[in-house]
Amino acid sequence: MKFSIGEFSRITSLSIKSLRLYHEKEILIPSEIDEFTGYRYYNETNIECARTIKILKEYDFSLAEIKEIIDDCGEESEMMNMLIQKKEEIEKKIDHYKNVSLSIELIIQQEKEIKMKTENEFEIEEKEVETMLIAGYRMKGKYSEVGKAYGILGKTLGRHINGKAMNLYYDSEFKEEDADFEPCFPVRKGNSGDGISVRELKGGKCVSIIHKGPYDKLGDSYKKIFSYINEKNYKTEIPSREVYIKGPGMIFKGNPNNYLTEIQVFIK
Amino acid sequence: MKFSIGEFSRITSLSIKSLRLYHEKEILIPSEIDEFTGYRYYNETNIECARTIKILKEYDFSLAEIKEIIDDCGEESEMMNMLIQKKEEIEKKIDHYKNVSLSIELIIQQEKEIKMKTENEFEIEEKEVETMLIAGYRMKGKYSEVGKAYGILGKTLGRHINGKAMNLYYDSEFKEEDADFEPCFPVRKGNSGDGISVRELKGGKCVSIIHKGPYDKLGDSYKKIFSYINEKNYKTEIPSREVYIKGPGMIFKGNPNNYLTEIQVFIK
DNA sequence: TCTTGACTCTCCCCTTGGGGCAGCCCTTAT
DNA sequence: ATAAGGGCTGCCCCAAGGGGAGAGTCAAGA
Structure with a gap:
């Protein structure tokens, strides 16, 4: 044959x-x-x-x-070392692909969340915010140093992060320098230490607006929100919050004109 | 810069x-x-x-x-479809690699088992065999048709197989044609039907020898085992078994001179 | 100012596991 | 005898670069 x-x-x-x-x-x-x-x-x-x-x-x-x-090799017993080695290689690939799959899923989920949040137009609204566990890194100085704080928080908290990055403002007025603020993340769990404070952040009623655009235009939205508060004669509470719904992405820096930031001013 | x-x-x-x-x-x-x-x-x-x-x-x-x-794309939202597609691709790769990893692991485990079994030299021994659940496909005819039976069993039982392929011999004498035998596998679970019988196969005391070499030389080992049984004046029970410890492998056909088959003749 | 060593440039060949095509030869059936 | 369909080699192509040759450039120290 x-x-x-x-x-x-x-x-x-x-x-x-x-x-x-x-x-x-x-x-x-x-x-x-x-x-x-x-x-x-x-x-x-x-x-x-x-x-x-x-x-x-x-x-x-x-x-x-x-x-x-x-x-x-004439039979399988003679290639055991090759098989074992190949299996290790394959396990590594599986690990890598699993990580990638998770990362991509995360991005997809975030994008979905953003789409949901932006269905209601960018109008001032009053809403209830629930109490949540956060890990914060309080600092005094210039706003421009927040990046460092998010870096530390991200590295320390890793997989425990459970929501969008936020910033709490403890000043009752705007301060360019020597400001008092606290970058933070909602977390599932975590321990305080090394300047990081893990604790419950009380919820409550707040006035909220979603700001679309670069961060240096946040003032416009603050103006809108405080006009509304004065009109209604509400008393505000400290700290107020910024929730960074959409900023620079994992992959792209993106266009700052599309950044979305929710401002929450709590009222008594 | x-x-x-x-x-x-x-x-x-x-x-x-x-x-x-x-x-x-x-x-x-x-x-x-x-x-x-x-x-x-x-x-x-x-x-x-x-x-x-x-x-x-x-x-x-x-x-x-x-x-x-x-x-x-300028930002992540514009590449959602690409991300979703890529994630699917990656999941497929993970699936494939998982299957490969499992297959390789199986081969490695089998090889380990063979090594363990062959540590004791190929001498006649008396031993206890435990009762086990098997799925068998009983047939009458020529031995050479066992391949078909193992094919059916393998396809039907799939992942439930829990040990080496065996063959049960119901004839008290050697028959070239019109033999009565039952290829079977130990299984974890399974249902009878389509000619396949799933049941407990009783264990007991047996005389066992490991035959090294091609299947057409099994007669030599049978000779040894029956000499021993006659010497001891044991009474045998039907069916006797052949356990195919090592035959043609997954990857290589291998050298028939290295095939290992355990013959078990049960005694009262 | 000159030299020297470190950089950088383009080109070319190599890798893996083939796909596709051109031009020619071979086989087989009618 | 002829036509169709295989099979042969050789060449170019892909991804995603690595390695190296030979030539040109830059910057710093003497």
Whole structure:
């Protein structure tokens, strides 16, 4: 029984190109090669070998590895070390892909959340905010140093973060320098220490507006919100909050004109 | 601020080769290219872009996809469909790698088991075999048709298989044709039907020998085992068993001279 | 100012696992 | 005998760069 390359290709489900490549690499050598025409002919032993190659390819071995295995091994016991090593490689890949899958899922979920929140237009509204557990890093100085605080918080809290980044403002007036504020994240759990305070942040009634645009235009929205509060004669409570619904993304910095920040001023 | 390609490479942890490639593919175009020397210079905007590219690469996007994303998207919301699609791809890869990992683990475990079993030399021994749940496919005819039975059993039982393939012999004498035997597998659970019988197979005391070599030499080992039984004046019970400890492997057919088969003849 | 060593440029070849095509030869059936 | 369909080699292509050659450039120290 001998088969031409086309027949053998159909038998083994390996493309003719692949078969020629395997021949060239001396992985799967046809049992007979016509001296004059160069035609390749394969036999049953080749079929056995082709099966082995297919399985090893499925197991993610490279052709070089496969050649080594086929040349050196007659049965599985002789390739235990290769199998163990390959399994470790594969486990690493699984780990990596799982992490990536999680990261992507996170981005997708965040985007969904943003879409939901922005369905109600950007009007002033009064609403209840629930009490939540937060981890904050209180600081005095310039606003521009918040980045450092979020860095520390992010690194320390890792997977416990449970919501959008926020900033609490303890000043009753605007201060460019020497401001008193507390960058924080909602968390599932965590421990205080190293300047980080984990505690319950009381909810309550607040006046809220979603600010669309860059952070240096937040003043416009504050103006709107305080006009509303004065009109209604509400008394405000400290601290007020900014919730960063959408800022620079994981992947793109994005366009600051599309940033979304919710301002919450709590009332008595 | 402008950086030479070397500096930019150190800043972004992208190799110079990669940076030149990204330039050629118009994915990351240096902010300035010296007209006369061809030197590439990068600025802060390029850093931002490089960060995006690195993340997308980590997320397993190809350079072509990355180019498309960077050209078309300014922020994450615009690439939701790409992210969702990529996540599906990644989940598929995870599934595939998990299957491969399982298959490899199975082979490794089987090989370990074989090593353990063959530590005691191939001598006749008397031992207790425990009762086990099996799924068998009883047939009458030629031995050579067992392959079909194992095929059916393997397909039907799938993941429930819990041990080595066995064959039960119900004839008290050797029969070439019209033999009465039952290929079977130990299983964790399963349902009878379609010719398959799932039931408890009683254990007990047996005389056992491990036969090393091709199946057509099993007669030699049977001879040894029955000599021993006659010497001891034991009475045998039907069915006797063959346990296929090591035969053709998943990957290699292997050398039949190394096949291992345990013969168990039960005694009253 | 000159030199020298470190950078950078373009080009070319190599990798893996093939796909596709051109031009030619071979086989097989009618 | 002829036509159709295989099969052969050789060449170019892909991703995502790595390695190196040979030539040109830049910046700092003497």
